[in-house]
Amino acid sequence: MDATQLRAMIGKVKAGRLSRRAFVQRMAGLGLTAPFVNLMLAQEGFAAPASFDYKPTKAGGGGTLRTLWWEGPTLLNPHFAVGTKDQDGSRIFYEPLAGWDPDGNLVPVLAAEVPDAKKGTVSADGKAVTWKLKRGVKWHDGQPFTADDCVFNWQYASDPATAATSIGTYKDIKVEKVDDYTIKVEFPKPTPFWATAFVGAQFGQIIPKHLFEKYKGGNSREAPANLAPVGTGPYMFVDFKPGDLVRGKRNPNYHMPNRPYFDLIEMKGGGEAVSAARAVLQTGEYDFAWNLQVEDEILKRLEQGGHGQILITPTGNIEHIEINQTDPWQTVDGQRSSIKTTHPFLTDPAVKEALNLLVDRASVQQFIYGRTGVATANFVNNPERFRSRDTHYEFNIQKAIAILDRGGWKPGSDGIREKNGVKLKLVFQTSVNGPRQKNQEIVKEACQKAGIAMELKAILASVFFSSDVGNPDTYRKFYSDLQMFTTVMGQPDPQEFMRQFLSNEVAQKENKWQGRNVTRWRNPEYDALFAAAENELDAVKRATLFIKMNDMVVNDVVVIPEIYRPGVSGVANGLNVWISGWDSNFWALQDWYRNA
């Protein structure tokens, strides 16, 4: 198919003679992925797709929707949310201006339309964004939703006394009311990724001014609406018991037609992931279960119960091995892994290259993660527009041995390779977690065959992931040679995510190990690329910059990406859900329905 034919087809879609879906399917037949086709359509002047097919023709009548979170939400004020469970719980009642679809595109919720540079609602200098709000939206208590509410959310969250967890998103911006249904968000500097404030479940959910006005600042904890939310969402508040249960009933005045389908919603918390999977897949007691980080083998067995199936959603979460660039065994100024030291052999290209060849990603995927992990060579895997095509991975012990030999690392009398008196002995740490210990064994075995000795260490997750300054075993301190864990990319944009390789983000004693750069890798070229990306307003050029950064850290073996871990949920047969890895599980709750 050549360009003219393609244009003709796009013309048909435009004229409505060919459905969007049929077009995407035909393109898929040519090997083009859905996000790419959507991008193509977007360039031809199409808005982001609403690719979910909502069938019910009237609101209500769906009965109760029972959902199970093995960690229950502990609070329902989105500005206090500590984890996804809290964001999900409040997202039943509150809504942002726009949400993220599974491909990482914006979909308007409380906004009338998504801001767009072509329409002039994103300023040319990248310093201001104008949001047009949907008219006629009412809070659950009947008050109108207006620009004042948005402005208030900015004031509320940016006040340090409020102690909002969303303060990072709101403290540096300015929000101005243009008219009752228009707001202008101003940034202190050009901001290519402007969709943070008022967007998505993490920082974007909007609370009503008329109920929280008196509780901005030091007394924020006392607001009655903290425990009994009044939002604009598809369901109205019924009942909340922290850590146990959230209940809602259908909002009869919801602002989207024929929605929602269910009359009641219940979000039960507690227990653990395996029994949550069981309650949906095997016994059918529940309709939906969140975050089933369970070994695929168990999931498959539970699925044979016949009541439901698992649903895989792309995310940016990556299980990876970090290579310490500094010496973890030498103490300088009261800290190990100090940037004044260099690792005795992990900065040697031969060793790094060999290690990269000794990680058997395919086996890790096949034998440990199954459908719930995808072997990858990239650190940034999603959204697809940021995924590098120039990297590849390989598992090859012979090649690793050859590289080590060439690098001058010769086997000693004990079989361990050494050079100038330095032995290739490594300590490899991770958190206590079944799959991770198996993964460690796979790596250790391959390394042993190549003459690299490896000591495995497993640290309790509550210690490993804590920010406790006094504990030597946290991943931030990285007092070992290698370490493995999953890092999450919550937003469909790698900017915040890629901060973890910046020279000025190095975690060290001076910043109480709060810095993001745990490998302590420093590279001025990378820093320059990042600075350029931060200010690059051209989306394509910016994506190219991030891909280049990804390739740098991968090719320099600062990290060894192993598996990217998609979201896994359990869904009852007949239930139609629309889940996005870039937003709350409930980002499109209004669209959920059950087959009649």
Next chain:
Amino acid sequence: MFNYLVRRLFIALPSLLGISLILFTVLALAPGDPFSELANDPSIPPAVAAALRHKFGLDDPIYLRYFHWLVAMLHGDWGYSFASRVDVSTLILQRLPTTLYVLGASQILALCVALPVGVYAGVRPYSLGDQIASTLALIGFSIPTFFTGLVLILIFSIWLDWLPFVYRTDISATGFAWYWAYIKEAIMPVAVLGLFQGAVWTRFVRASVLDVVRLDYVTTARAKGLAEHTVVLKHITRNAMIPVVTLVALSMPIVFGGAVVTEQIFRVPGIGSLLISAILNNDTPVIMGVTFIFSCLVIVFNLIADLLYGWLDPRISYR
């Protein structure tokens, strides 16, 4: 008697203070951080978690934090949860009805099993009935509750599909159906807890009855020609109950702790599961509140047991 009570209560105060001090220190020294999830999210600046720690007073020295907690506690303020920003007392009160319902029912079940079986086995020692009862009791308290819980789920929820294994507090049915749903979902947790406790007590009741059954006054009662049931109920059981009552009273606080596992398996939103999630979140005020209640229960039930001694056995006097 009254003097004794007052004296005991006064002794209890320093014990409680000591317990709270140890608890607080251990918690403060334990690893973990209520905001680690925030701190590990690359899209949230590290300063946010640091500011929250500061605001919630987590950066203060331990002795200062303990002092603040103690002063507030003496004013009746239990503090508020870091995770939900709700008052600790509210959280505990919310969980209390479910805890009392499930635990109460399981204790009644345990007594209903232990008393008749234990007395029967003790009156006819080494009979076939006693052998069976003793063996079952041995098995019953040897198997941990998390295991019996899983076995019951496997049989009654997965194979037979009779009972739900997720406990819900929001049953929307009305009338008879509502009661039935509440009973149905409690059957498995109550059975797990009750049968375990019942097995422990059965052995104790049996031993206690066995001690009494050989005494002279029992022989006398029989010689008087009293009916067997009168001998068993009035002469044997009543006297054998003295140590049993003490045991039941003393095991009450332990039961609260032992229910933690069962509550987790069946997702019963009781005080035990509140404690577990608070520990996982490093939610110090909630952990302090719940464990403090537990230690109060231990002290109170010890006192009750001591007082019951005197009431049941007039030979014991308080000075």
